[in-house]
Amino acid sequence: MKILVATDGSKGAEKAIKFAARLASATGSGLTLVYVVARLPTTKADIIELFKEVLGYLEQEGEKYLLRGEKIAVKLGAKTDTKLLKGNPAKEIIGAAERGGYDLIIAGSYGRGSVNKFLLGSVSSKLIHLSKIPVLVVK
Numbered sequence: 001m002k003i004l005v006a007t008d009g010s011k012g013a014e015k016a017i018k019f020a021a022r023l024a025s026a027t028g029s030g031l032t033l034v035y036v037v038a039r040l041p042t043t044k045a046d047i048i049e050l051f052k053e054v055l056g057y058l059e060q061e062g063e064k065y066l067l068r069g070e071k072i073a074v075k076l077g078a079k080t081d082t083k084l085l086k087g088n089p090a091k092e093i094i095g096a097a098e099r100g101g102y103d104l105i106i107a108g109s110y111g112r113g114s115v116n117k118f119l120l121g122s123v124s125s126k127l128i129h130l131s132k133i134p135v136l137v138v139k
Contacts, residue, residue, distance in 0.1 A: 001029040004102040006093045006123065008035065009065035012108025016138040017069045018076065020106045025077035033069045033082045034096055035062035036089040059084065090126035097133050106136045 005020040007013040017033065024031040037058045066082040073080040085092040097105050107124045127135045 001027055001104065002100065002102045003029050003031050003104045003106060004093070004097045004100065005031065005033050005069070006036075006089070006105065006107040006127070007033055007065050007069045008089075008108075008123070009061065009068070010108060010110065012110040012138070013065070014069070014072065014108070016106050016108040017072050019136075019138045021073035021076035021078035021080070023106075024073070024079070029078075031073055031078045031080045032096075032100065032102070033066050033073065033080060034085060034093055035066050035083075036085045036087060036092040037062055038087070038089055055086075089123045090130060093123070093127060094131045094133070097131065102133060104134050104136060105131060106138060109137050109139045 003020050003024050005013075005017055007017060020031055023029065037055060062084050066084060070080050070082055083096060085096060093105060093107075096102075105127055107127055109124055124135075124137050128137065
């Protein structure tokens with residue numbers, strides 16, 4: 001079995017990584033962690049430069065979250081690789097899962113946004129509704 005785990009660096013994502021790593025270790029499954037840098041809309045040249053700086057920062061943060069998640073998964077006995085993607089998070093996660101032949105997508109129930117404390121995370125919700133691949137949401 002191949003398992004894809006979405007991370008955004010949140011505590012919910014860390015719980016999802018731990019669950020997925022235990023599952024992968026127990027079943028001998030492959031585990032891939034994915035972080036998506038959301039694309040920001042651009043309209044003017046000076047704003048584009050600002051967005052490039054912001055995206056560079058987001059990519060660095062994504063690499064940091066992937067490294068932290070990889071350390072957790074390896075410590076729990078799961079063979080792990082990572083992917084840094086760019087675009088709409090839900091669409092990119094589903095696309096990566098479909099292209100990679102994954103059998104399961106795992107995500108945390110809440111992301112980094114404050115609104116998500118009250119609602120199921122928007123990315124998790126989209127994954128559940130749009131994915132043809134089974135999605136497991138970890139609380």
